[in-house]
Amino acid sequence: MNKIRAIAIDDEPLALDIIKDYSDKIESLELEQTFETAIEALKYMKDNCVDLIITDIQMPDLNGIDFLKILNKEPFVIFTTAYDKYAIQGYEFKTMDYLLKPFGFDQFYKAINKILEMYQDRHVIAEHPVKESANNFFFVKSEHKIVKIKTDSVLYIEGLKDYLKIVTKEGHILTLMSFRNILELLPQKQFFRVHRSFIVSMNSIDCIEKNRIRIDDKYIPIGDTYKEEFFQQIHV
Structure with missing residues (x-):
């Protein structure tokens, strides 16, 4: 470390x-x-x-x-x-x-x-370079189950104290996991941390308004710490 x-x-x-x-x-x-x-x-x-x-x-x-x-x-x-x-x-x-x-x-x-x-x-x-899976999915533990999540279905991930809320097109999944660990499972070109409490799927962004991102009806703040790297990522 x-x-x-x-x-x-x-x-x-x-x-x-x-x-x-x-x-x-x-x-x-x-x-x-x-x-x-x-x-x-x-x-x-x-x-x-x-x-x-x-x-x-x-x-x-x-x-x-x-x-x-x-x-x-x-x-x-x-x-x-x-x-x-x-x-x-x-x-x-x-x-x-x-x-x-x-x-x-x-x-x-x-x-x-x-x-x-x-x-x-x-x-x-x-x-820890991320090796993108040819199958485009990953597994997380949720309650007493191991859940398979399709990468393309993920809209964003929100931190809730000790848990992560993975919001997908189908609904959401709660998992006891850190941001660091979830980032190791995600394709690095597709997902980006934009705030201390949020990771977004670049494919799911509808628009960016000042310092916030809109995905469907959800507005996600862009933290000052991540702002410069995020806008470099989208070439703006």
Whole structure:
């Protein structure tokens, strides 16, 4: 499994110590560097790629929000701050979570898990190339049965907490499965994840209106994290 490469920024050394301690307990997370100023982090990022920035907001010289505006390419972001007034502004970015100080390990771990799921979905095709089935079908477990689903019948897939709802032309099927696992079963050219909670069949899209997709009577949002890759996929 690829580890998430992260940096942390906070003008309080104690806060950085806590983040480092929490990070050391998560095997899938590699905290590569910590910085007490955003300016130091900028210098580091000129020569190094990171997947995740864990940053305070209110800092001297350059605050966390202005720091993100400078970046040419924005990684995933977790804001850590003692001031909840920044929450709404923070979500203008690709913010996966907003942790209000003081936060515990359970909150930190939950935030990292959100990012890990999305990170793995992005890399699953590269790491596990999908071999398209000549039969154009796949199997999933649903309740006490194993159900065969024709690939061409799938309209979209929606995440419902621990379950996936596979919506087909005939109806829908609930299965206890992750997005990562379902993507391994689907032809990569036909299906695309457009939101944290949705995968769509490219063949089933009726139209795209601003930042949402219409499939039959269902409107599916296009998440900011997936928008650029999706429009590249459809050559727009």
